[in-house]
Amino acid sequence: MYQIDPTRLDLAEEFKRRPYGRHSAELQRVLNRMRTEPFEGHYVLIREGRFGPYKLGRFGRTPADPIAFTGQTFQNLREAEWTVFKLRWHRLTGLELPLD
């Protein structure tokens, strides 16, 4: 299984600059690892209005189980992507991402 190198802060910066669209091959590997987390606990955004804000939640054991909210709310999708990226970085490397 691919392991994220916690010293590659350049990849995190690349993602923050451009969360969608073309990425470097190495950042794509990081994202593939992050986004293929199991269903249980998988992050999901809940739109409160038609176009936001977005509450962050996590799926339960099965699709029928309720979503547990983390308490975080975002005004736009880029903000949400960056926060989830940092959460996953911490979970997969064991280290806080030292970037805002």
Next chain:
Amino acid sequence: MLKIVGYTDRLSVRPGEAVAFKVSCEAGADAFDAEILRLICGDDSPGGPGFKAEPVAASVNGRYPGRRQPVNCGSFGLVSTDVGRPGEDGMTVAAVIAPTWLDKRAEQTILSCRAPATGAGWRLMLDPAGRPRFEVSDGARTVGVDIDRPAPERRWSLLIATLDTAERRIRIVHRLLDPLPGESGIEAADRPIPFAAPDPGDAPLTIAAVLTGAESERLFTASHFDGKIESPVIAPLVGEPAAITAVAALAEGCRARWDFAAGIDTQRILDASGRGHDGRLVNLPTRAVTGSNWRSQVVRWTDRPDLYGAIHFHCDDLHDMQWGTDFRWTVPGDLPSGVYAARVSCPGDGPGLDEDYLPFFVLPARDAPKAPVAFLASTFTFLAYANSHHGYEDPLSEVCYGALLSLGPAELFLKERRDFGISVYDRHRDGSGGVYSSWHRPILNTRPKRALWNFNADLHVVDWLHAIGQGFDVITDDRIDEEGAALLRGYRCVITGSHPEYHSTAMLDAFDAYVSGGGRLMYLGGNGFYWRVSTHPELPGVIEVRRGEAGTRCFELPPGERTHAWGGEAGGLWRSQGRAPQQLVGVGFVAEGFDENSYFVRDAGSFDRRAAFIFKGVAPDERIGDFGVLGGAAGYELDAADPALGTPPHALVLAHSVEHSNVYLLTPEELLAGFPGQDAIENDKVRADMVFFECPNGGAVFSTGSITWAASLSHNAYDNNVARITGNVLRRFIDPAPLEP
């Protein structure tokens, strides 16, 4: 949570025909308002063209009493005779089963005959632990006899139960048809009962559910079975059920035995005993599935129906909610053809929660002059995706989309309300793939003001036609399926929406006849003409889709179950059936991605004199569609030309899309083996091609090969190169002057 939802009783109507509207006030409002609207644009997103609708002075506009309408989902069989009433000596009941969802840990009914009011009667079932059980009740007391261990999941078991009224004893036998080494093949149990004979009265026999109530034609059921049932039998009392090794041994002298291998293409279940206890199926369980005797002898049920004697029931099957009609409207003769909806609303507590739009499509009268242009509403595609859950139930969705999953009120409502049914993209709760989808329920993703996908995205084309003042009729998939080429004939140009993905044989035949007979087709989408669909003359508003071993798909149906029950055609991709989309529209599906959309650049073909009319007003080096509501005219799902799959040799490739992201990957049917380098960065095949070619007798085809094309039409007040190219083609295609090849 949504406060009000509803549906119409049909997809499409013509003037003079009536459409019924069925509404449920989910939050208990005692009244709701209704208004008929002509929909023009459903895109209320920031930067989009805005929601646009014209009010219609309809006789049905007004206030109506509100009510919450119940739903009964889950499929079952129903035999409305007295066959389930025990005889004087008692009875034997038997069936072959293969359960598919024991983890739900709930009672699952296999065969039952019980009075709904009292519960008096009997039931062959699995208990919440999956153990076979035979249960009898006199209405006051319920007793049952159980097998000690669960019936194994996805393996065949024969269950036999007896009621001996003289001895006041019930028995159950569980026989594994294919026991594993060391596994006991048979188990039995019996016990006395404190009454002689349970009397269900005139209760019907039910298969795969227990009847709990009835209101007129509407039946309410519970304790649904998930799995396959085969060869249910009701027979006189036998003395030694443990000696019976096959259900066929009960056939002689039986009271009824249902052969599910008969009438596979129907909703009828036929009594093979000759005693006339035929029944019917409710809520579309899956037929044409392999039975206990299937050993890969054939893979098409039509070759050996006798190997397909099972029916797969699911607790989340749904055909028709059978809601009461709140109002009915006969479409006036002077109503223009178009996309319409009834807006229903009641007091709510949030934007979008207190209203619903019940769409329907109005075709012109049969004898009316045809407009020059017909816009094709992709009703079968809308059905295929109806109320889909796969976007959030599949753990791979995020990595495929390249973006976090995002659920709005409609998705959350559906997540809570599985009884609103699934799409043919979803797995049933037992993990098996959905093959039917019905219009007879609220379809919450076929609405304006929802995601820009299918119906709501297609309204971008309608909006553009209105914006340029182009008169047009609306036609629909379901009507082409019914009426064939006659519906298309006479239109100078047929224009599709963004995603005309699902088509029946009759539809493809109609399009072939149209373009080869001088018709001109504008395919403004991607992933079009991709999957085969079947319909059934007795089941309007329902489609069948059987996904096979190719294509971008959420599941693959089991071997032997990929032939349509309705019509017996091979399911799967049209490409796999020898009718790749490239043959009709010059391009076919190659890749998808949903993170960011892109644009087109011109190819040599665009400078050919034959294409001069298409690019009038477009500079040679212009980026085409690097703008739009969805960020670019090239995106979501992409189609490319491929002469090997049927792109005509004289087709001009006018432009291709560029700069797609890493998450745009080649579709599986493009791969013979996995290999690195399948994304848009490394693989040039990941692109949309824009093509044009002439057809016999003056016909022609123009294709954009991209789902997001239409979302760029409105950019800069409809003054942009996507709108210019589309308008150039439309004007020329309407012009009856021959196209000079």
